[in-house]
Amino acid sequence: MSRIVFTSSIFAVALLLFTGCAPKVSKITLGDYYPKVYASNTKSILVLPAKNTTTSVDATDHFRYTITKPLAEKGYYVYPVHLVDSFFKSENLSDTNIIHSIPVSKLKDIFAPDAILYVDINAWDTGYTVMDSHVDVGLSFSLIDAKTEEELWQSNAYAYSYEGLDGNNGLAGLIISAITTALNTATDYTKLAGVANNAGVSLLPAGRYNPLYKKDKDLALTFLDIAKLDGSRLYVDEYFIYGNKQEGKVALTINRRAKGYFAFPVTDMNWFAHNGYSNYYITQEIKGKKYLRNRFFLYENNRPFLLAEGKKVFVQTETDGTIPFSEEGGRFYFNIEKIIELKSPESKS
Template identity: 30%
Template sequence: MKNKIKSALLCAFAVLFLGACAGSQPEVYDYSAFLQTKPRSIVVMMPTSDSAEIKASAAVLANALYPLSEAGYYVFSPALVNETFKNNGIYDAGEIAQISTYKLKQIFGADAALYLNVADYGTSYMLISSVTRVSVAATLVDLNTGAVLWQKSATAANDSGDGGGNLIGMLVSALVKQIADSVSDASFDLSARADAILFSTDCRDCLLYGPYSPRYGQDRQLGGGK
């Protein structure tokens, strides 16, 4: 009788364990539209922003170019892109985001457009601490069909630390960080980190390598590479 009970308990444990393992498996990202389109060139739109910080959009845009190029894509010059919009009387990022994919294709001839939104940018100060955070969301759209090829969001943050665990130390630490952040643009540096995370490669929902990368077609999340 005891052996039967033990066997039943072991079976139940095995079922629960295997079920938990199966439930913890990450969802497979759908790259079907991306693989069908195979974009080579990307025009990056001026980022929209939910932040009150006026530097947010420009900082995120500037720091997006390097990781996108490193991933293997031809990226249109943001200066030329924005100058084109200005020459047509369009200055606001929100208005730019409303331009049809058909029109963007006509103007730039790019394969895809990248839309960015800055959800958070800047430093929040509290009594004994401060946190600098940059959060960015990206959507890559096929300019031929209007289909969404890829989406992802990323956040980079740092805080002022605990000051050694005592109140005076925490106050001093927060004050020092506030002064340092007022002298240097900590958020700009964090936007580079956020963009690097956002456009990283070889992970479950990462951007696929472009045709100008030596690792094109070898994405680990698709079973390629080493």
């Protein structure tokens, strides 16, 4: 039976096993993490058809079928996607590039939402080998305030399905695996898209129609310190970029090559050890403009940052959005643009 697994908790254990030492953590409240969401008082969200940059012609539909539920469960009114799609169709608008370029003010006049959700599908890939098969899904989210046109919230999510041998079963196992791989064309893509959508909005603050509305502002979040400060520079270790070398192309989990459906938001280090996404950068189109974003970083106001020692550490970028770095002794160093001190949740009254 397929399983849905969010790997943030098990990866802390796995990292301990991998590095041989207890990882340091940063603590932050959800209110400090996404302050603009709380200031906006967003109640309703218009979800635009996702821009699909992959070769899968059905990816957009799978996304649309599964995005409403996690947003509604968060407490937001979501404009019915079939009605939204019908409107665009009645206006002869089927190209998502054109839809994403419609001015926010125009969308606000038509639908009157509090916020607009832009989504790019940047991975929807299927891979087969004699030993296994897998499907990878990658999504990028950007929530825009319909009144101010500022970005309130941004998130990336990655999900995959895996089917293959659990161990070394000899020639018979290879034959069985080959047959299983050949027959593994019935992946539930809608379910997989739902896993990615759930992961993507997992840390979105609760909306007006959720009992936790405004109450989750002081919710304490704990993140592994995957980045470290070294004077005027920020650095990450080699495994941050290349993932767990012992497992190769299979994401690091306690069950190793566990079958089923898995997902991890950007706040989870497991995404670095993913079995795909060799391209560090993804292009996200918001309000008709394209933004280059590095999948290893979090973003605020289109500026990349990582959490380190209880601080938001923003790094310098080139004019095209790329992030310059230098490599020294297995570490990757980034120049710091600014540091925002964060109060530990324990110190707040």
